[in-house]
Amino acid sequence: MAHATVQDLEIDSLQSLAQAQVGCDFRIRALEGPGCEQLRHLGFCETLQVRKLAGGRNLICSVCGTRLAVSSALAEQVIVSPVTP
């Protein structure tokens, strides 16, 4: 019987930042979409840790100590996975 690997579990837990739960820490796994260059310039890059502070039409998150307001449409292009303590 095949066992799920850590990688499989991680892929299962991938979600967009827009869907992610408020108040939790996540790691950015991928940036997919037309707005990702804009995001990269502002510091949204793969492997960085992000904390979602508020949801809504524009969500608020903290990356490297900077608070950013990001439209939910743009947040859909940020794929994250939860950070396990």
Place this chain on the structure above:
Amino acid sequence: MESALETVALAGNPNAGKTTLFNALCGTAEKVGNYSGVTVSVKRGEFYTPNGRKLELIDLPGCYSLTGGTPDQQIAGNVLLGENSDHARPDLVVCVLDSSNLERHLQLALEVIELNLPVIIALNMVDMAEKTGLRLDPVKLSEELGVPVVPIQANRGKGLVELKQAMRHPFPASPEPRWESGNAEARRRFGFDTAELAARRPTLHSSNFSDKLDTILLHPVLGWICFIGIMFALFWSIFSFAGIPMGWIESLQDFLTGTVEGAMAGGDLRDLLTQGVIGGVGAVVIFLPQILLLFFFIGLLESSGYMSRAAFLMDGFMAKVGLSGKAFLPLLSSYACAIPGVMATRTIDSAKERLVTIFVAPWMSCSARLPVYLLLVPMLLGGSEGGSMQALVFLSLYVLGTLTAFVVARILRGRLGPDEVKSHFLLELPPYRWPQWSYIFRHVLDRGWAFLKNAGTVILGIMILLWAATTYPKLESDDPGEVLAHTIVGRVSAFIEPVVKPLGFDGRTGTAILTSFAAREVFVGSMAQLFQIEVSDDEQETRDHIRDRLAAEKWPDGRPMFGPAAVISLLIFYIYALQCLPTSAVVAREAGSWKWAVGQFVFMTLFAAGASLLVYQIARLFNLA
């Protein structure tokens, strides 16, 4: 433009503190604020290194990358790449980095290092970074990058001597990138690795003061209550606190009038000085305290970090009119003056959204409208100045201008069609900071001085011309009305009265409006002259005197000339009319076409006249005339 001096450029991400450093090095008072996109054009200054060498310093708009971005960000990239025809490539680049955000800010510094220019890193706001628990290692950073790194606190002037030492001749050698030059991924990876070595973050995320304050100020309900409360307090303060300094100006005006009258024999020259110069210019200068207060409060909002929060709150509302929250920042700046507001539209990503914002920005009631509102609002309420009711009416005028701007923006945005590349709302929310009082006071004084200079040149010139036009040609008669009718103004008034009468104005008011097309604040002085209102000896009654005189004016059929309908009609006209030539010039430059500026002027003037006509005629139906 080539310069004989060697040039040092300040580059960095938006809100890294470049202009604060620029002001600290050059002793200037360029506009600073705690939000992204305050500087939208290149600023120049000069300073000396410790060994006495004079250098030219250029402050570039903030950018995240040397390529792409909004128009203001492209300026910075073009200058550093040597692709800007107005500015030569700099001889040295000082990259200003916010120490709290090294991971992000280093990316631009690495791009600059790839340009093969001498580079110095100024690690700004080290105090704030250390307060958050960040442990910085500037020596390690310098070793990794191969460039001098100087920790500074630009707002307090700390580290400036060390920074100037680093800029001593010869400039540091151009560093050799330690990553594959031109490879964005390699650069990014190197930046993160370097930041990890040079700035150790506390592992636990703890809520700081800004986080806690944001839970209230960005709350979907509480945030709006605070926003409306802040705006109301702003306008109430302008009405309430300015009384004392206005009294001083009135005293000075009375003293000057008394001195001139005492020293000179009666005649045309004395009338010119007392009625034209002191009376006309004084009627405008009297509003200086309110204008200073407006700039002071907007300065407070800008430097505290609240502006970005206001943009965040307004984004949902702005989306309904086809704009984004980013357009709110230029619009809010336009409440002080439309010129910086129009220039601030450079921070907007979408070109179409930028054009629409430029088009409607002059409908945000600027400080030049204050004198007109302050004269007319108490007339509407039939009382003296002050009080919360007047503040409420005052706020309503601002809201009306703003709402109309939004409706027109919605229509115009729809006609321009969607963007080719969809832009998304993305805004940095800087930490709240204690306002930089010294800067705010300097900025307020600069604006006050600019207002006085305008009063002493443009307004004075118009007042003298107007005095002459209301005096000549002379007619020997005891009836002042007959004398005025014989003058140039009397004839012009008679000519334009049929045009402005449906709006509720007589020929003199129409002439006062005409004189205010160069600068709208001229209206108050013009009215004082055209209605031959003398400056009162009573210090606190001069403006009341103007109002009393206007309230007593009647049409030939006995109806009051300045009943509620006419006053509302006048207010409406001044909310909507574009009576500012410098604004039109800036619009033409920013929109890249005079067609936009002319179209905007014609549209806004016709709109103002149409709205006044409509309001006056409707008010007449309700017997408010």
